Amino acid sequence: MDTDKLIHSLFFILEGCLLLWAFFYTTKVTISVKRVLGYFFIVVCPVILIFLFFGQWYGIVYFLASTFIFYYLLSKKIFTFIHICFVLIIGVFLDHLTQIILNFFKIHINPELIGHYILFSILFVLAIFVYNQATGKMYKLIGGVKIASHLILTIGLFTTITFYMNIYLVRHLTEDKIVEYNIITQLIYFSFMLIVIYFIIKIIKKENALKQKELETAQFNDYMHSLEIINNDMQKFQHDYSNILFTMNGYIENDDLEGLKQYFNQHIISTEEDTLRLNKRLSNLSKLHIPGMKGLLSTKILQAENEGITVNFEIPDIIDSIEMKVVDIARVLGIILDNAIEANKNTKHQKEISLAIFKSIEQSTIIVVENTYNDNIVHIDQLFNEGYSTKGNNRGIGLSNVKDIMSKYPNATLQTSINNGYFSQMIELAKG
Amino acid sequence: MRVVICEDNIGQQQMIFSRLKNYSMMNYPSVDFVLVASSAEEVLAFIENDKADCYFLDIRLGDGQNGLQLAADIRKKDVLASIIFVTDYSEGLNLTFKYKVAALDFIVKETTSRFSEQLIEAFESSIKRYEQLGQMETTNYFQIKMGELIKNIPYEEIYYFATSENIHKLHLSEKNGVYEFYGKLKDIEERYSHFFRCHKSCVINLQHVSQLHKKDRNVEMVNGVTCPVSIRAMKNLERKLGELFK
Numbered sequence: 304m305d306t307d308k309l310i311h312s313l314f315f316i317l318e319g320c321l322l323l324w325a326f327f328y329t330t331k332v333t334i335s336v337k338r339v340l341g342y343f344f345i346v347v348c349p350v351i352l353i354f355l356f357f358g359q360w361y362g363i364v365y366f367l368a369s370t371f372i373f374y375y376l377l378s379k380k381i382f383t384f385i386h387i388c389f390v391l392i393i394g395v396f397l398d399h400l401t402q403i404i405l406n407f408f409k410i411h412i413n414p415e416l417i418g419h420y421i422l423f424s425i426l427f428v429l430a431i432f433v434y435n436q437a438t439g440k441m442y443k444l445i446g447g448v449k450i451a452s453h454l455i456l457t458i459g460l461f462t463t464i465t466f467y468m469n470i471y472l473v474r475h476l477t478e479d480k481i482v483e484y485n486i487i488t489q490l491i492y493f494s495f496m497l498i499v500i501y502f503i504i505k506i507i508k509k510e511n512a513l514k515q516k517e518l519e520t521a522q523f524n525d526y527m528h529s530l531e532i533i534n535n536d537m538q539k540f541q542h543d544y545s546n547i548l549f550t551m552n553g554y555i556e557n558d559d560l561e562g563l564k565q566y567f568n569q570h571i572i573s574t575e576e577d578t579l580r581l582n583k584r585l586s587n588l589s590k591l592h593i594p595g596m597k598g599l600l601s602t603k604i605l606q607a608e609n610e611g612i613t614v615n616f617e618i619p620d621i622i623d624s625i626e627m628k629v630v631d632i633a634r635v636l637g638i639i640l641d642n643a644i645e646a647n648k649n650t651k652h653q654k655e656i657s658l659a660i661f662k663s664i665e666q667s668t669i670i671v672v673e674n675t676y677n678d679n680i681v682h683i684d685q686l687f688n689e690g691y692s693t694k695g696n697n698r699g700i701g702l703s704n705v706k707d708i709m710s711k712y713p714n715a716t717l718q719t720s721i722n723n724g725y726f727s728q729m730i731e732l733a734k735g
Numbered sequence: 736m737r738v739v740i741c742e743d744n745i746g747q748q749q750m751i752f753s754r755l756k757n758y759s760m761m762n763y764p765s766v767d768f769v770l771v772a773s774s775a776e777e778v779l780a781f782i783e784n785d786k787a788d789c790y791f792l793d794i795r796l797g798d799g800q801n802g803l804q805l806a807a808d809i810r811k812k813d814v815l816a817s818i819i820f821v822t823d824y825s826e827g828l829n830l831t832f833k834y835k836v837a838a839l840d841f842i843v844k845e846t847t848s849r850f851s852e853q854l855i856e857a858f859e860s861s862i863k864r865y866e867q868l869g870q871m872e873t874t875n876y877f878q879i880k881m882g883e884l885i886k887n888i889p890y891e892e893i894y895y896f897a898t899s900e901n902i903h904k905l906h907l908s909e910k911n912g913v914y915e916f917y918g919k920l921k922d923i924e925e926r927y928s929h930f931f932r933c934h935k936s937c938v939i940n941l942q943h944v945s946q947l948h949k950k951d952r953n954v955e956m957v958n959g960v961t962c963p964v965s966i967r968a969m970k971n972l973e974r975k976l977g978e979l980f981k
Contacts, residue, residue, distance in 0.1 A: 617831045619803060659830035664807050669882045671830045682958035684894075684908045709915075710900040718881050720912025729834065729881050 329386040388459030522598030529601035592623040612654040638701035646676035737787040806836040817861040834882030
């Protein structure tokens, strides 16, 4: 009996030392004789006293509270709490695991406790090493996200408390009370997890909104850029314009009516047409009040015109809202327009893309894109299959994405057809 | 056929009216010009209690009135009427005309002779359409609404109908297009003798089957797309295909 007790207390001290080492090791607080002694007097001694005079339960509470405060004062880092929690959780968990392993292999070393303590110590030291390695990754993952460390801390704290309550409180309860207690802890744990998940979802949502904003800003910048280009064109025209006036003045002063006629037809009419077209495009875009789409459209139109494609562009109604997320509609339109541009590559025939956005009589938003195409479309159905492309061309790239995005919206339909040499796609977004 | 003309410029209005009237007196005496208006209000008042089969509308009506809006108002009341726009210069609104109000045609007021020619062409096509509407058997077509434009797809040209991931949306595939609309397969399978419900998610047209893969339990259509076949439908499908391609 006496040897048993001796071994028990010896290993109890060993366990305490292991914990102490693990705390210092994981929190990266430099270990020193002064600090160990400090811990001994501030934490260990009172715990033993409380243990003896007040009871186990109070001892544990004091132990947890004083340990947390002790290490926090030394490190001044929130992460210290997390580490202590995890060390404790690992300790409790491994204690149980050791028991299970011993029972499973039916190992009996006499006296019985020695086996338990030795196995536990080995496992614990190993686990702490592994944990310490893993923290590097955890820091990296969390980065500057403050709320993440708070969440981990609350989970850690909560789990530690539940673990300890499970182990120690249960011993003092009758069977009926245990059921009651279990229900309460389980319920609290469950609702707590729900709260954590709620916060996580909130954070993710925030993140998404931010991303969308970024995308919109990028598209808006694109739009500004194309406006700049148009503006430059206008300035160039203004410059040309004064030149034209001077030249015309020259003809008039010389009474050269024939020359004037010729000059007018050759130079002015054509320039005027360009200006009209530019003006038209500007005024058309002005009815579209969704910056993200504006950016996308103006960029794609310029891109198409640079490829020598004639772009007709109609927005007769004011479009200030659309029944689809801007990110999604921009993605869909981007793919469709890219395909339309791609379909007109390597052809000397007339190249044309027409695009219209308007409100239908039922107030749904309708977007139509019609374009000439160069390649052979055999089966429209197959364009929507992933990885489909006709020989040499990449038509249909992304159309399966379009299908996926569209299927997210019950109010959206897509019509795809070919008629009279035009490939035509219509998106109809029914009003809510 | 009953015709309405709306043009705010009196000179042009009379020109259009007389040109059309003279032409129809010679060729189609039954055409009746029920209203020659110079403002959108007159037309709106007219369609309040009455209807016509063909409308010639100026796009830019004075006082900031818009022929496009007027056309939309007419469409609200009457999906079948022919609408022909008359414009001062090419508005560049071809797609809008076609899909927003399902306009039959639009005429640009260019030189007088060309204008008059186009006017008659448009008039002819509206008469042709009017006659077709009278004879058309709607029972042989599947109608898809693309904006206001109604597309008639003959049943025999349809490859298959399928449900999409979204419960209410159906998917129609034919040689020249793939369309989505709201509906139920149950309402479709009965409409045409060669339609066959081969699976809870598919109605195929037996005329366009290219191969039946019994082992994989699907059926390949002529466009290379495969549709699933349920165990229950397999036998029936085999029999029907046997009858059809004998």
